[in-house]
Amino acid sequence: MNLLQVVTNSGEFAGNNKRMNFCPHCGVSFARKMMRKFERQQCGECGVVNHLNPSPGITILVRSHDGKIIIGKRTESARYGNKWCLPGGFIEYEESFIETAHREVREETGLEVRIKGIVNVVSNHLDDLHHTIVIVLIGDVSGGRQEPGDDLTALKWIDTHLHKSTVYAFEADRRIIDCYFAGNMKILPIDDRIEKLCVD
Ligand SMILES: [Zn+2]
DSSP: OOOOOOOOOOSTTTTOOOOOSBOTTTOOBEEEEEETTEEEEEETTTOOEEOOOOEEEEEEEEEOTTSOEEEEEEOTTSTTTTSEEOSEEEOOTTOOHHHHHHHHHHHHHSEEEEEEEEEEEEEEEEETTEEEEEEEEEEEEEEEOOOOOTTEEEEEEEOHHHHHTOOBSOHHHHHHHHHHHHTOOOOBOOOTTTSOOOOO
16 A cells, blocks of 8 residues: 655645644544544544644743843744744753753853743744744853854844844744843743753
8 A cells, every 4th residue: 555644734724734644553544523623633443633733842032141132043944044033942852841942042052041930932823834832931141152053053142222123033032022122021930849940
C-alpha cells in the first residue's frame, strides 16, 4: 500500500491544518468526526484522535542594567525575515518553559539571563499554519558574551526611541515592548516551590 500523508492548509476548516490521511499507529484512513464544535480526525481502528492544538513557545524581554531590551534581526530566509523580534522559540518536549527561555536566550544572543517572572501569555493566530501560545517572560542579563546566533543575524539594545522606529516580525512583540516602555508592566513572580527557576 502506498502510504502518503498530506498536510492541508486551506479549505473550510482552515485552522485545522495538520490533517493526516492515515492513522500514524495503524495506517488506516482517518475518519472525520465532530468533537464539540470542532471537526477532528479519529482512527476507526484504534480510536486515536488527531488533536489539533496551538504550539507552545516562550518569548523573553531581556533587560540590560539601564533598562534597555535586546531584540534580534531575523535571517533573510526565515519567515518574516529581516524584521526584528524578541528572543524566544518553541518549547521542546523534554524542557520546562524556564529551560526553553535559558536555551533560547543563549542560542540567539549568547547571553545568560536571570528570569524575574511572567508578564503575559498571548495567543498568536499568525496564519492558517501557525497558531502559537506564548508565555512572555522578563529577565535580567546575568552573564555570557553577546553574539547573534541561531536564526538571528544581528542584535540591538533598544530604548523607547529606537523601539518606535523598529519594524517587528510579530505584532505581539511590538505590543509587549510598548507596554514595557510605558512603565506599567506587571510581573507575576514564578514561585520556585512550584516551578524550578534554576536550571543546570
Ligand atoms: Zn489507529
